[in-house]
Amino acid sequence: MNLAKISWANIKENKLSSFLSGLLLALGIGIISLLLLLNQQLDAQFRRNIRGIDMVVGAKGSPLQLILSSIYQIDAPTGNVPLAEVNQLKRNPFVKTVIPLSLGDNYRGFRVVGTTPAYVQHFEGKVAEGKLFTTTLETTLGGKVAEASGLKIGDTFASAHGLDEEGDSHGETMYKVVGILEINGSVIDQLILTDLSSIWAIHEHAELPPPGVKENDPAHEEFDAEGAPSPADEKEVTSALIKFRSPMGLVALPRQINANTSMQAALPSIEINRLFSLLGVGIETLRALALVIMLIAGASVFVSLYNSLKDRKYEMALMLSMGASRTRLFLLLLLEGLFLAVMGYVAGISLSRVGLWLFSRAAEQDLHYSLNQFGILPEEIYLLGGALVIGLLAAALPSLGVYRLNISRTLAED
Amino acid sequence: MIASHGLTFSYSPQKKFAFPDLHCAEREALLILGQSGSGKTTLLHLLALLLTPASGEITLNGRSLRNLSAHQAGQVRAQQIGIIYQRAHFVSSLSVLDNILLANYLADKKQEKNKAAQLAEQLGFAEHLFKKPNQLSQGEQQRVSIARSLMNDPALILADEPTASLDDENCHKVVNLLKEQSHSIGASLIVVTHDQRLKEAFGEWVTL
Structure with a gap:
């Protein structure tokens, strides 16, 4: 008691x-x-996924959409931009690194991202099995993708058009799994990573006429709308993640890009704060x-x-x-x-x-x-x-x- | 042993009570008879230190109970006085056993389960120890409250109309139990009532 x-x-x-x-x-x-x-x-x-990315460049459109699609892989891309323009940025003295991204395909709902090994390094991805992709059509799977899809090293698969599972499949060109990454809680867990050239290869194989302009591709709509046929040899990417050498870049570069190129520059920190203030209400x-x-x-x-x-x-x-x-x-x-x-x-x-x-x-x-x-x-x-x-x-x-x-x-x- | 001398109390200037002097030795029983409104309950509350008299003095075992603080009065009540009310009341959420042990707990004494069980045996409600009080009949409830009043071996047991709501059979049972139990622990027993049935059980009585 x-x-x-x-x-x-x-x-x-x-x-x-x-x-x-x-x-x-x-x-x-x-x-x-x-x-x-x-x-x-x-x-x-x-915040974790934004870290180390000072600016994103991509096709003109909504800057928030560009950030969401390029960094978080949750919205549709805004369109494509010429690789040449992106590469020009590398020569800019303010710019430290440029990581190009090519989006637009998926495998069972997981996005296939064409990029360079720098992308994996940026998110501190570690290879759990196998190796990182090195050439065309080699892929390295994010940890969660491997878990969910059951794909193993040496398996091959065909990607599908668009960002959801219902897209047309690129039946004849098969990706090959060469490595699997550790799960580290960042966005790459949910991605299938491959070399930039794979995306070009897939689309050239899939739609032969005319090279460069691709029909039925949501990622290329803006291009069609502009009606500017690009030279056959001009390669395109969806966007690029930029890291500045000094904060000075933040002041000068975005305005310069928006004014002088066909691209737009979006600043992740500003866009995410905007998103959170919208959600905040x-x-x-x-x-x-x-x-x-x-x-x-x-x-x-x-x-x-x-x-x-x-x-x-x-x-x-x-x-x-x-x-x-x-x-x-x-x-x-x-x-x-x-x-x-x-x-x-x-x-x-x-x-x-x-x-x-x-x-x-x-x-x-x-x-x-x-x-x-x-x-x-x-x-x-x-x-x-x-x-x-x-x-x-x-x-x-x-x-x-x-x-x-x-x-x-x-x-x-x- | 309890004695009172010249107790008076007033709820208002019109309603004054003056009580006869009382004296009840150890192992003795005193019956106080009075009609309703004669101040029976007031007298009992004065003896139980629930009210403070306007004048007069109460001595319990030779100690004067005048000018006690609320805390001291509480301690005296807990440790030396057992009170049985007209209608048995309990902490309804606790079992019969816990209600009995509550007397120990509130007096800061060791909780004696064995003693409670023994009392329940003697008073005839051993099979009800783990029920809730309101599941018991009134006669049983009254016996439980007797057990509760005995838990701390008080020097004085006060009973306020303990038999008013009981039939003849239960009335005799309860009175005999009260007398036996208070006698066995050497306590003084004071019963205030208007119940004339109790006259035969007590040799002498005081009328208010």
Whole structure:
């Protein structure tokens, strides 16, 4: 027999109202915690992949789309640009590295990306098995791709047009798997990497007339629209990731590119901040809603304790007449609020993990992103503090009545 | 041994009570009879230190109980006084056993499960120890509250209309148990009631 046992017995005695209070707290905490987790993990994912990329160049269009397609591989590319123009950038004194990318094909939903080994180095990819691609039609698979597709070194496969599985397949030209990368949590986990020349080879083989202009290729639409036939020998890429030698590049280069070339320059940090500020409105609204739910939970704890206290007035007087001090009874009632708060917190945190897991499954399929940090965030410690404060306050207000209880009258009345 | 001298109490200037002097030695039982409104419960609450008298003095085992702080009064109640109410009341969420042990806990004493079980055996509700109090009949509930009042071996047992809601059979049972048990632990027993049935069980009584 101790205070914890008595207050726990009281919580069990009022199952329904305890359940309601716990549920409301759990919902509020669950939503806030899920938002924190999503925010933190999306943020981490986005920032990690952005690291070391100062600028992206590609066909003119939406800069955000260019960033999303070239860095995160989640949107359609904006179009193609001549490789020659990209290569010219390499000679610019501000530019340290240029990593060209060629997009537009997929294998079972995984994007085939034509690039150079510098791309793998940039994302710190390590070869787990086999080797990195070296020549045309050799591919190195991201770790998640190998897991999901079951492809092994030496296997061959045909890619399909477009970025989803339904595209026409390039049946006659087969890629060969020469290596598999370790999973490192970056975007390359979800990619099939090959040499730039592979993409050119595939498309020249697939659509013979006329070389250079490719029909039915979403990645080449803008080119068709412009109606400028390119020379047969002019190679194209989708975009390029640029790293500057000094921050000065940030000032001079984007304007120069936008004005003087057929390309546009997009700055990842600016675009991602823009994206987050767009998402931010929704997140703020949800967070406010969750806070309101938590406050309602507090009110629910308050009302249910207040009501049960009215019924238990005699019990309180009885315990006082048996020699309990008022402070001890006050603590007893506080404990009930604390228990509810802790239960609501645990349930809410579990709820948010289940939510994250469900979200993660959906995200991995649709966006090729995996969220897998299920640990407790530092913010969630504050959330525990908040829950405890709400539980304590909601319990303390009605429980103060214990100090005003007239033992003799209460015992005599009943 | 409990004695009171010149106790008075007033709820308001119009409603004043003056009580006769009481004296009840160890192992003795004192019956106080009175109609409703005669101040029975007030007297009991004065003796139980739940109310403070306007004047007069109570001595328990030779110690004056005047001018105690709320904390001291609580300690005296917990350790030296067992109270039985007209309608047995319990902490409804706790089992019968836990309700009995609560007396030990609130008096900061060791929780004696064996003693509780023994008392339950003697008072005839051993099979109900793990039920909730409200599952018991009124007679059984009253016996449980007797057991609870005995847990700390008090020097004084106060009973407020302990038999009012009981039929004749249970009434005799409860009174005899009360007398036996308080006698066996050497406590003074004071019963206040309007129940005339109890006259025969007690040799002497005081009328308010």
